[in-house]
Amino acid sequence: MSGLWAILVVFLAFMVLSVQETNGAVPRKLQREINLINSNGPYVGLVIPNTFEMNPLLQSPSYIPNEIMSYIDFSGRRFRFGTIEGKKVILVMTGLGMINAGITTQLLLSLFNIEGVVHYGIAGNANPSLNIGDVAIPKYWSHTALWNWQRYGDGPENELALEVNGDYTREFGYLKFSDYTTVNETKTRRLFENLLNNVWYQPEEVFPVDGTPESREHAFWVSVDKHYYAISKKLKGLKLESCINSTTCLSNTPKVVTVLRGASANIYLDNAAYRSFIYNKFHVSPVDMESASVALICLQQRVPYIAFRALSDLAGGGSADSNEAATFTSLAATNSVTVVIEFIKELFVSPVTSVM
Secondary structure (H helix, E strand, C coil): CHHHHHHHHHHHHHHHHHHHHCCCCCCCHHHHHHHHHCCCEEEEEEEECCCCHHHHHCCCCEEEECCCCCCCECEEEEEEEECCCCEEEEEECCCCCHHHHHHHHHHHHHHHHHEEHHHEEEEEEEECCCHHHHHHHCEEEEEECCCCCCCCCCCCCCCCCCCHHHHCCCCCCEEEEHHHHHCCCCCCCCCCCCCCCEECCCCEEECCCCCCCCEEEEEECCCHHHHHHHHHHHHHHCCCCCCCCCCCCCCCCCCCEEEEEEECCCCCCCCHHHHHHHHHHCCCCECCCCCHHHHHHHHHHCCCCEEEEEEEECCCCCCCCCCCCHHHHHHHHHHHHHHHHHHHHHHHHCCCCCCC
């Protein structure tokens, strides 16, 4: 009877594991590989939006793939293992936008032994004092596309829907669409109210890993790690590329610059009016589609984080003919990789001592 019982237990365990694997749990073989990787950690996680931003790093002599196991594929993502200037790293590409970046960052932190996250890529530039090719390192990031859209007829003095419940707030201000309404008149330019009214910027709900489950906090500006930010200041003066080829060069020499703020949204910004508004409202420099999402995940998981964004275009503030990114994306991506490699090198000699 005991033999039959043992067989039954083994059979049930096999069925449970089979169901887990079918439902998306980590397969046993893959989990063993992950455990092996983690036993050699911890790692710095590099979260990268797209292939054109990742390839310059993969092709750099500073990146050396792991000889035993160079990558693991899971849940539509490829996690690449190697070293940069002697520092153990895991690279992962997110794909476009806030949701992809958030999912990928959470997978990275859930699966692997990560001591900190470095995010890099290209971005639009909202800051008139910066130029294409510059690499901006913001101290704070915000998701600026979580809105409460106010009904027509209400104004700044009127409470928002569900504001009384603590779901929404008027703390961070609003965009009034009618401020940008124009009419074709030869002598005067008049502004009119319109039905679109106002959108109010909202903080994200955050559920910290060390907090009470289902007890929410709110965050609008998310700070990068203080130690990482201090190290990044050492990168000023780093030589960056200014030419795509012998005939196409920037008029200004690109530089590495620490700035106050950056903003992210699921919006490709190529509009001069909104560029001017968001800079004057929030004093942001780079505008992109992923960084704030990575920052929010790292805030919730209490993992050190920093982002480097090379400016590929002027977010609609440049030439009326076309967006500059079509010309300068490759240059900006190369400059962002140059800064990341130097940061990792500095991090190797100045290991992290603090968190956000």
